[in-house]
Amino acid sequence: MPNLAPAQRADTEKAKLEGKPMYPEGLFGLDWLRATILPVALFGIAFFTLYLRLDGVRVWRAIVLMVAIAIIALLGAKLFSLYTRGWDVRPLSQELRGGLRYPGAALAIVLLGPFLKRLILPKLPMTRFLDVLAITVCFSFALVRISCFLNGCCTGIQCDAGYCISFPKGSMAWYVQYQAGALADPSHDSHPVLPLNLLFMVGSFAVGLFLMWFDAKRSYNGQLALLYLFLHDGIKGLLEALREPYVAELQITSLSISAAGLAGLLLIAFIRRRRKDKGAGGP
Known part of the structure; x- marks a missing residue:
């Protein structure tokens, strides 16, 4: 665009980017989410399978x-992302580059996981x-947050503290600030923001470690699953207040x-407790 004035060039560039978030390229020209999703899936399968071997479960069925x-978690995460965007479906190439929301994955697992378990195991x-x-989901989602960090998505509010991070051009953090007109020069990195993606990662990892430790102390089967819902989503829900841009549906x-x-x-x-009291009061 050599014949356009600087202001016209900026407007033209902004129009090209409008509604088309970009992500830095990762391995083999793929964005980091697509580059890491297979290794994370393989980790989850291996962890789940090896953990269940202690219960005498057949490996191939667990796999x-x-x-x-x-598969259902990815579909659920994509559908929830579309819901938060008002069902604004973008070209397939863009949908494959991102747009996955954890609550959708969690709901899909809770709703359809038991049916799959009955069918397969x-x-x-x-x-x-x-x-x-x-336990498996905790560690798997912690690893997924690495791609969030590398892509510069799922970030928090703008800040100036030492722990705040600038993300490069093409990242979601940069794109959000670019759309808002907060960048004086689009060729620069984003303004420093809270690395919320890393806080999500630490929260998932910490809950996973706690559940592994508590497994030997559990009072009944299913207790870990309930603790996961309470702790993991509670931490995530609180952290969602710091997301920029804020998405109410995610926090709620x-x-x-x-x-x-x-x-x-x-x-x-x-x-x-009622059963215990009744048992203690018996003849």
Whole structure:
């Protein structure tokens, strides 16, 4: 555009980018999400399979189950992303580069995971399946956040503290600021923002470690799954308040899932206490 004035060039460039988020290229010319999604999926399958071997579960059935769960999780994450965007469907090449929302994956797993378990691993107790799946999901989502960091997406509010990070041109953080007219020079990196993606990663990893430690101390099968809903989504829901741009549906859904997990824990604790009291009061 050599014949355009600087202001015209900026307007033309902005028009080209309008509604077309970009991501830095990762391995082999792919954006980081597509470059890392297969290794993360393989990790999740291996972790889930090896953990269930302690329960005498056949390896190949566990692998088939995890592959099926990974597929429905991705579909759920994509559908929830479309929902938060008002069902604004972009070209396939753009949809493949991002647009995945965790609450959709969580809801898909909760709703369809038990059905897949009954179909593929009918002998495995449902509650034990959910416990092991909860631990696996924690570590898998922690690894997915690495791609969020490399792509510069899922970032927080603009800040100037030492822990705040600037992301390069083409990242989602840069694109959001570019659309808002906050960048004086589009060739520069984004203004420093809170690395919310890393906080999400630490939260998922910490909950996963806690659940592994608590596994040997659990009072009943299914307790880990409820703790996962309460802790993991509770932490995520609180952190969502710092996301920029803020997406209310993400925070509301995560906090609702966390509340459901807490309600389940309290209900089961109440039922177990009543049974214990009745047993103690018997002849």
